[in-house]
Amino acid sequence: xxxxQATATAPKGGDKRMKMLDTAMRRQQFQADALLEVLxxxxxxxxxxxxxxxxxxxxxxxxxxxxxxxVATFYNHFSLKPKGEHTCTVCMGTxxxxxxxxxxxxxxxxEFALSKGETTTRDGKLSVVVARCLGACGIAPALVxxxxxVGGLTPQTAVARARRWTP
Amino acid sequence: MTSExxxxxxxxxxxxxxxxxxxxxxxxxxxxxxVGGEAVLRKIRERMKEEGVAEESEVYPTCCxxxxxxxxxxxxxxxxxxxxxxxxxxDVDAEKADRIARSHAxxxxxxxxxxxxxxxxxxxxxxxxxxxxxxxxDPEDIExxxxxxxxSALQKVLTEMKPGEVIHEITASGLRGRGxxxxxxxxxxxxxxxxxxxxxxxxxxxxxxxxxxxxDRSVLEGDPHEVLEGMAIAAYAVGAEQGxxxxxxxxxxxxxxxxxxxxxAERLNLLGSHIFDTGFNxxxxxxxxxxxxxxGEETALIASIEGNRGAPRPRPxxxxxxxxxxxxxxxxxxxxxxxxxxxxxxxxxxxxSIGTAKSKGxxxxxxxxxxxxxxxxxxxxxxxxxxxxxxxxxxxxxGRRFKAAQTGGPSGGCIPAQFLDLPVDYESLxxxxxxxxxxxxxxxxxxxxxxxxxxxxxxxxREESCGKCIPCRTGTVQIHSILDRxxxxxxxxxxxxxxxxxxxLLRNTSLCGLGxxxxxxxxxxxxxxxEEYMAHVxxxxxxxxxxxxxxxxxxxxxxxxxxVSP
Numbered sequence: 001x002x003x004x005q006a007t008a009t010a011p012k013g014g015d016k017r018m019k020m021l022d023t024a025m026r027r028q029q030f031q032a033d034a035l036l037e038v039l040x041x042x043x044x045x046x047x048x049x050x051x052x053x054x055x056x057x058x059x060x061x062x063x064x065x066x067x068x069x070x071v072a073t074f075y076n077h078f079s080l081k082p083k084g085e086h087t088c089t090v091c092m093g094t095x096x097x098x099x100x101x102x103x104x105x106x107x108x109x110x111e112f113a114l115s116k117g118e119t120t121t122r123d124g125k126l127s128v129v130v131a132r133c134l135g136a137c138g139i140a141p142a143l144v145x146x147x148x149x150v151g152g153l154t155p156q157t158a159v160a161r162a163r164r165w166t167p
Numbered sequence: 168m169t170s171e172x173x174x175x176x177x178x179x180x181x182x183x184x185x186x187x188x189x190x191x192x193x194x195x196x197x198x199x200x201x202v203g204g205e206a207v208l209r210k211i212r213e214r215m216k217e218e219g220v221a222e223e224s225e226v227y228p229t230c231c232x233x234x235x236x237x238x239x240x241x242x243x244x245x246x247x248x249x250x251x252x253x254x255x256x257x258d259v260d261a262e263k264a265d266r267i268a269r270s271h272a273x274x275x276x277x278x279x280x281x282x283x284x285x286x287x288x289x290x291x292x293x294x295x296x297x298x299x300x301x302x303x304x305d306p307e308d309i310e311x312x313x314x315x316x317x318x319s320a321l322q323k324v325l326t327e328m329k330p331g332e333v334i335h336e337i338t339a340s341g342l343r344g345r346g347x348x349x350x351x352x353x354x355x356x357x358x359x360x361x362x363x364x365x366x367x368x369x370x371x372x373x374x375x376x377x378x379x380x381x382x383d384r385s386v387l388e389g390d391p392h393e394v395l396e397g398m399a400i401a402a403y404a405v406g407a408e409q410g411x412x413x414x415x416x417x418x419x420x421x422x423x424x425x426x427x428x429x430x431x432a433e434r435l436n437l438l439g440s441h442i443f444d445t446g447f448n449x450x451x452x453x454x455x456x457x458x459x460x461x462x463g464e465e466t467a468l469i470a471s472i473e474g475n476r477g478a479p480r481p482r483p484x485x486x487x488x489x490x491x492x493x494x495x496x497x498x499x500x501x502x503x504x505x506x507x508x509x510x511x512x513x514x515x516x517x518x519x520s521i522g523t524a525k526s527k528g529x530x531x532x533x534x535x536x537x538x539x540x541x542x543x544x545x546x547x548x549x550x551x552x553x554x555x556x557x558x559x560x561x562x563x564x565x566g567r568r569f570k571a572a573q574t575g576g577p578s579g580g581c582i583p584a585q586f587l588d589l590p591v592d593y594e595s596l597x598x599x600x601x602x603x604x605x606x607x608x609x610x611x612x613x614x615x616x617x618x619x620x621x622x623x624x625x626x627x628x629r630e631e632s633c634g635k636c637i638p639c640r641t642g643t644v645q646i647h648s649i650l651d652r653x654x655x656x657x658x659x660x661x662x663x664x665x666x667x668x669x670x671x672l673l674r675n676t677s678l679c680g681l682g683x684x685x686x687x688x689x690x691x692x693x694x695x696x697x698e699e700y701m702a703h704v705x706x707x708x709x710x711x712x713x714x715x716x717x718x719x720x721x722x723x724x725x726x727x728x729x730x731v732s733p
Contacts, residue, residue, distance in 0.1 A: 031474075032474060033472070033473045033474035034474060035474035035475075036454070036455065036457055036471065036474055037454070037455065039457070040416070040455055040457070063474075067475075070476055071474070071475065071476055074459065074476040074477065074633075075456075075457030075458050075459050075477070076457070076458035076459065077416045077417075077456075077457035077458035078457060092378070093378035093379050094378040094379030094535070094536070094573065094576070094607065094609045094623070094624075095378075095379045095535030095536050095541075095607075095609055097378075097623055098536050098537065098609060098611055098615055098620070099536070099537070131417060132376070132378055132417075132458070132460065132627070132631075133376070133377070133378035133379060133380070133381075133417070134417055135197065135375065135380070135381030135384040135385075135417065135418060136197055136198065136201065136381070137379050137380070137381055137533055137535035137536075137541065137607075137609075138197075138198040138235025138236060138381070138533070138534075138535060138541045138542045138543065139198050139201055139202070139235055139236070139238075139541070140535055140536075140541070142201070148201075149197065149200070149201040150201060151198070151201050151202065
């Protein structure tokens, strides 16, 4: 999408979320250095960062689109693509890795037929993502199903849990 | 708030405690939460209410007790014949929780079939300064923290000491940076204090990026006031009025508790303007990271707080002279700051009496991997690896043998079995080619392949390299591709020399600590597990059965012990 197109389709006043985003920016007094905090707020509201939202943030904080885009793509936490309805996060920190996190990831990806580079299933039900370390090393291997953290899983139990969402 | 009321709060809460039949704490660390800790807490509360003793007891969530493997953990404290008794329960489920609550409510003691684990070596072998409040306080209730001593050191500092004296105490204590580098904290503080300038900042580095480390998360979740108090003392010492805590986005609970703690402290004017009716003002804001490992590097962290990409810049100038928005900035790790209140409360001589000649105090480690007791521990500096792994950690499960301990995350190295009796301090670890690091300690047994482990860390750094300097950006890709080749059975002998050459290049020419330390896991595994590399390269065989070598099935029969001879 080009900048012109994105501007043309920029969300208008009707969307409540845009108002909430504006409130979040106002709380930061539209300071350019609050860019990360604002991106966090936007991602929480929309689930991902669309070009329109990025441009809107850039205009509001008086930051060039290149920098907004640069920051949004630099950090792993920000997603420029919409995520699935549910998210299964597999921790691949060292402790989880030595306890079989890699095998769990392989099994889940295989079960949902995700090819290389894909994170979300075709039907948009499930996203399988990797975390660098959730700090839950004490209960490794750890996974997060939406907000719920579960430890001590095996490839079979992990797949079974994810299947609950997509029977 | 006047200084009396801090003591009044503490006295009121302590007096209230004395009148209670019992106090029941339920661990609310991430490990226990994930196995039903909250349900246990609810169950105990319900049962106490049903038994009609809800008023005579205090049931509260507390900070991480450390033994994550055996959670949820419950502790009951009561007075029996004028004596303080404590009983520690492990592996508590809803049914056990119900029995525990009923027994303490009716008989005033524990159920006969549930022994206390308070005397287990896991707990008795530890020395706790940073984690001292585990079990004592409810991190979400500031009054409970004040009753446990929070902010009394700040009060002492603000009303009785000059900034110079505070720095002197920290210097005399011998405290060194717990983020990994081990830079003397007192020296850092005095550098910032000496800087001229109307505006200075204190930053708490909570960007705990090392995979396999969760000490800072536990401290921020379990005792946020300890860190805030440490920051306020540091700010007073160096002359700052604004502080930032930079926390990873992966730690939502830590962020939530920290934000709540700041609000509560502001309400009691323990943060804000004219703290303890002195001229000292200090505000703290939380900044959330967004999943970039490099942001743990101090100049990258500054860039990130300023709202930019987290790319490091050359030093000097160091942040101490030119940091946030060009102002002098003190950056300390979470655990470093958490040590500060105790040092000022008990004196530098007390702190310096713990540990070794050059490494004072304690270190918190996150014990994980192939070990019986995984969790969070705090041990005096100079303890041996053997004591940590076998006495506290309970040894390796399933009768397998210890192969290596990995410290320092992707910047550290692997310590082989021959160094099990090595004292754990900054210098000794450096001598064997690793670093203290922030405190991740991953234990590996013979089912781990060291080439694969080295590849894992290099892959991590390859992904996390910010791309600003060329040695790190392309060097990590090259090292990874060589290691990948070796693990696929396509390596050649010359590859080992190439690795050594690349390691030397990255170490000497990278811009920041990330690139400079990428070679550590590779160099240390080549040094101590050369036979294993040779088995991959010469015999096309993975002794641990991890690497998919041509002709052998993946994860074939688990191999012989470490140091397999070809």
